[in-house]
Amino acid sequence: MQTQKLQAKNAFLYGVITLVSIIVVPLLLLGCAWLTQHPYFGIAGYFVAFLILWITGHFFGFSVFSGVGISVFVFLMFTGPALSYLYLEKTGIxxxxxxxxxxxxxxxxxxxxxxxxxxxxxxxxxxxxxxxxxxxxxxxxxxxxxxxxxxxxxxxxDPSGWVRPMTAAKLYGSPSWESWVSAGIGLLFQVWILFRLRSRK
Known part of the structure; x- marks a missing residue:
């Protein structure tokens, strides 16, 4: 009986961790990518993203100084500008x-x-x-x-002043490959998390 309760508790905990890893972590990283586009507070986005990925990486057991550092740099480098372009296209004046x-x-x-x-x-x-x-x-x-x-x-x-202005030629003439790269990196990150969760089950 005690064994069944323990297994049920572990299964519930596993489900919560899976949900947080699949949904919450990527959303937090997207928020960090958006924060990096601010002219004054951009550095805070990198700092918060590093903390998030450090905690995630430490829990799943990969090298903090290599894997996390590369993930932070690559993800924010592509996702931040892609969000900035999309935002200016939709709301820019x-x-x-x-x-x-x-x-x-x-x-x-x-x-x-x-x-x-x-x-x-x-x-x-x-x-x-x-x-x-x-x-x-x-x-x-x-x-x-x-x-x-x-x-x-x-x-x-940007009417809100969150991102710097951009020339119309640069904005409307920019390729959309940055958004696809961002989506690809996010997908690979999700697959990696699921793989690590599966191996720990």
Whole structure:
């Protein structure tokens, strides 16, 4: 009798863990990916995601410093921008902006012991009636080296101010492969969790 009660308790616990792993963890990671897109609080998304995956990985028994680190980097790297694109496409406001200043700076990356210098651009914008736009247009959002101060460009701006603006050409001309990569990574993560749960049963 005691054995049956223990088995029933373990089965219930297994079901709860499965439900949390399949539904709650991916939703929390999606929230972290969205948080990474905020200009000021983006780093918090990476920190929270690392804690979530560290706890999950520790419970299921994989290497924290390799598996978790790679999972955090890859998942957030693709999912965050994909959510940002989708959000701006659905709720963004398209308007004409004027570039008042372009700043460029060098970013030095290390790869295999060699140094590579990459130039990034930062465009300060105002509206056509000279009202400043809250966030500057960054390199990855369409501020490219061929733009000039005083030039008018079409941008899509988030009315809530959560994500930075993006040029209309960048937003509507972007491929959808990032969303598919995000879905693929999420699916593989789910399969891996189910496999680990099955092996622990």
């Amino acid at each position: 398209k308007q004409t902006a004027i570039i008042v200043d372009i700043r460029h700076y060098n970013v030095v990356d290390t790869l295999d012991g060699f140094y590579y210098s990459e130039r990034d651009w930062d465009c300060k914008l105002v509206t056509t009636d000279r009202k400043p736009i809250r966030y500057a247009l960054e390199n990855e959002n369409g501020c490219l080296g061929n733009l000039k101060a005083g030039q008018k460009i079409e941008i899509v701006e």
